[in-house]
Amino acid sequence: MPIGEKPGRHMAAEVNEQPAVWQRILADQRRIREIAARLAARRPRFVLLAARGTSDHAALYAKYLVEITHELPAGLVSPSTLTSYGARPRLDEVLLIAVSQSGHSPDLVRTIEIGRAQGALTLAVTNNAASPLAQASELNLDIRAGVERAVAATKSYTAQLLTLYLLLLHMRGGEGRAAERMPEWGRQMLDQGGALARIAERYRFAERLVVTARGYSYATAREAALKLMETSYIAAQAFSGADLLHGPLAMIDPLVPVLAVIPEGVGGRAMLPVLARLKEARADVFTIGNASAVASSSAGLVLPEGVAEEVSPILEILPFQMLALHLALARGADPDAPRRLSKVTETL
C-alpha cells in the first residue's frame, strides 16, 4: 500500500457508491430486458447456478427467486463434478447461470463451456463483459458496477442482486415497482454509518459470531458472515434459521453473539420461532429487520418501511458491510487488502 493511503478507503468508497450504482442499473434496463426475453423464449425447465465466494451468495438469492417466483426447480452446481470428475450431464431445457465479479475463475469458465456443449442455455453475469467467462457464455450480462478495488466485494454484490432480480422479474413479465426506491432507501441505510461504528465496538473482541436468517435473507446471512471473515478474521458462521435448530443451536450461549436478519414478510415471520429459541438460550441477538423484531431483540437496526421482501437483501447487506469495515479497522486489518487474498481468485 503506497504511503498515505488509508486502510479501507476503497471499501468505504465502494460501500457508499452503491445507491448510485443501483440508480444506473434501474435507469437503463434495456440490456436486462433483452436478455430476459431471450431466456423466456427458450422456456427453461430447470435452472442451475454456478458461482464462488460472494457471487455464490448472489446465486443463492437468485435460486430463491427462481424457486418462488418462477416456480422452477433449481440447483447450485458443484463445479468440481464437471471440471475435476468429468461429468457430462444432459442439459437441454436447462438454464445455466454463472455469476462472477471478475469473470476470471477457470473453474467457472470451464463449467460454462461444458454446460454449453451439453445443451444448456448459458448466461454469464459479470462485472467485466470482456472477461473469459462472459466470452465463453452464449449470453452475458454486465452488472455495470464499475471497477471494484477493495478485495472485499461490496458494490458488485448488490449490483449482482439487483441485476438478477430485474432479469428474473422481466423474464416472467413482471413490473419493477419493488426496486424503484432502492437508491433512496440505500442512502437512508448508509446514513446510519455512525451507528454502525458504535455497534462495531460491541464485537471488537469477539472471536466468533453467528448470523442467521431464512428465505431470501439467508443469502444476506451467508454474505454477512463471509464479509466478517475476510475483513475481520472473525469466525463468523451463517445458518438458515431452520438449520440452526437442527444442531448448531447447542453451541449458542450468552457469549456467542448472534446477528439476525428479520425483514417484513414470509422469511421474517419464519424466523420468529428461531428468535424464541435464541431467547431461551439467553443469546445476545442483534437484529437487522422490522421494528417489532428489533424490539424483541437485545439491540438492532430497523430497515426502511415498505420494502418488499424479495428485494430486501439488496438493502440488508449494507449495515453488515459497514460493520465489517469498522470492525476490520478497529482490529487493525485493512479490508481493502485482506491477508492472503487477491481480487481475482483462480480455482480449478
Add this chain to the structure above:
Amino acid sequence: MPIGEKPGRHMAAEVNEQPAVWQRILADQRRIREIAARLAARRPRFVLLAARGTSDHAALYAKYLVEITHELPAGLVSPSTLTSYGARPRLDEVLLIAVSQSGHSPDLVRTIEIGRAQGALTLAVTNNAASPLAQASELNLDIRAGVERAVAATKSYTAQLLTLYLLLLHMRGGEGRAAERMPEWGRQMLDQGGALARIAERYRFAERLVVTARGYSYATAREAALKLMETSYIAAQAFSGADLLHGPLAMIDPLVPVLAVIPEGVGGRAMLPVLARLKEARADVFTIGNASAVASSSAGLVLPEGVAEEVSPILEILPFQMLALHLALARGADPDAPRRLSKVTETL
C-alpha cells in the same frame, strides 16, 4: 439422565455399532434393488434432495453421486420455498428424495406432499418406515440403522450414506464391489479410538476450527463440523477447498486449527493446491486421508488403502465422530444430550 449413566455412552455404542449396521445393509439389498429398479424405470431428468442437519450432509453426498455417476443435474431444495412461500413448481420428470433419520420434521413431510402433488417421483429415506415422512412418500426406503438414542446422529448418518450409495449404484446397473469391505475397514478405523482420544487433547482448549475437503468428501467436512458444534460447542466451520480460497482463507493463521479430508482420488488431488495455500498461512493442518497427504500435514490419520473415493465418506467420518465424542467429554458436555437439542427437531 438417570444416576449412574455415563455421559456419551449411547454415542460411543452407536459409533462402534456402525460396521455391524453396514454389514446388515450389505447382506440384504433386496429392498434397495427393488426401489432402484422403480426409480430407473421412471427415468428422472432432474434430482432434488431435501433434508436438514446431519441428513442434509447425506443428501449432499448423494448430490455428488447423482451429478458424477448419473450425470444428471441436481439441487438441494430450500424447503421454505414450498412450505412458507407457497411455490408450486412443475415437477414431472423430477425425482425428489427426502432424507431424515426420524422422518418427523413437518417441513420435510410437507415438501414431499407438495412434490408428489406437483408430479415428482417421491422417495423418503428414513430410519423409521412408519414415520409420517415415509408414509407421505410414494416410495420409501428404511436405512435399518436400529434405534438411535444419542442426539448426535452417527450410525444413522453412515447408514444413510451406504443406502444412498447402493441405491444410486443399482439404479444405474452398477456392481457393489467398492462397498464390500466397508465393515472390515470400519473396524480398522474404530481400532484407532485410542489415538483419537490423544488427538482430542490437541483441541481441548480451541474455541474455533475449520474443516475442509472437496468433491465427495465435502459432505464429510460439513458433517464433521456439525458433529463438533453440537457435541463440543466449538465454532467449527466447514468449507469446500475451493470456497476456502475465495475469502475465508484470510482468517486462517497458526492459531486456527484446520482439519482436512484428503482421500485418494480426484477430490483429494484437488485439495493439494489448498494444502499448499494453508502451508503458506503456516496453518496447523490435521489431515485424515491418504499417506502422502498426511505426510505433508502437521499431523494426521491414514485411511485404509484401496478405498474407492465414492465410498470413502462412509469411513472418513468415523474419526471425526470419535474426536467429537472425546472432545465433548473432555470439555464436560454430554454428547448423548447436547444442551437445547432433542432427538427429533420439528421445523416448519
